[in-house]
Amino acid sequence: RKEVEQDPGPFNVPEGATVAFNCTYSNSASQSFFWYRQDCRKEPKLLMSVYSSGNEDGRFTAQLNRASQYISLLIRDSKLSDSATYLCVVNMGEGYSTLTFGKGTMLLVSP
Amino acid sequence: NAGVTQTPKFRILKIGQSMTLQCTQDMNHNYMYWYRQDPGMGLKLIYYSVGAGITDKGEVPNGYNVSRSTTEDFPLRLELAAPSQTSVYFCASRPSAYGYTFGSGTRLTVV
DSSP: OOSEEEOOOOEEEETTOOEEEEEEESOTTOOEEEEEEEOTTSOOEEEEEEOTTOEEETTEEEEEETTTTEEEEEEOSOOGGGOEEEEEEEEOSTTOOSEEEOOOEEEEEEO | OOOEEEEOSEEEEOTTOOEEEEEEESSOOSEEEEEEEOTTOOEEEEEEEEETTEEEEOSOOTTEEEOOSSSSBOOEEEOSOOGGGOEEEEEEEEOTTSOOEEOOOEEEEEO
16 A cells, blocks of 8 residues: 555536545554645745644635545635646654655546 | 745756755754655655655665754755656645645755
C-alpha cells in the first residue's frame, strides 16, 4: 500500500458545483495532515491544515477520519480559479522529519 | 519577509557540467528540504536538513550533494549533470511542526 494515495483525476466540474476529494494514508501513527494546492508549473502552496474535529475555511472544508485513515477536502461553489492540482500531505508520525506527499488530484472547473 | 528564495529560476546545462542551486529562507526555520518534480509526477525528496550542520538523504539523492552551514542557506549541488536530472527543483522550509513553505522553483534542463 502506498503511503499517501489520491485519485489523480481529473475531476471535471462546472462552475458552482460541489466537489470532494479523498486521500488515504498508510501509517496509523500519522499526526499532521495538510491540503496543498499546486497550479501548473508553480510551487505547491498550503491550502489548509486538517484538524481532528474537521475545519472550514470559506468554501473549503477538510475532514479527518482516523479510524479509516483518510482525509477529505470539500470545495463548495467551485470557481474557475479553483482549477489546480490538490496535494494531500501527511506527517507520518513522531520522529519523521519529512512530510509525505500524495501525487495529487487534478480539478478542472469549466464555465 | 521574502520567505524561501531560489535562484536561478531557469537553467540549461550540458551533460557533464556542474551547478549549484541556491536556496535561502529568512523565517528562521530549522527544517529545509529539496524536492524534484518531473512533468506530471509527484514530488520526490532529494535531501533534507533538520538544522545547521545536519543533512540527510531523501528518496532520490544520487547525483546530488547538499550542505547546511547556516540556518538560512541550503544549496543543492549537481555534479556531472545527466539528462535524467532534467526537472523542476523546489526548495522548502518549515518550523518543526507545521506545513512547508516552498520556493518558486528552478527549472533545469540538461542537454
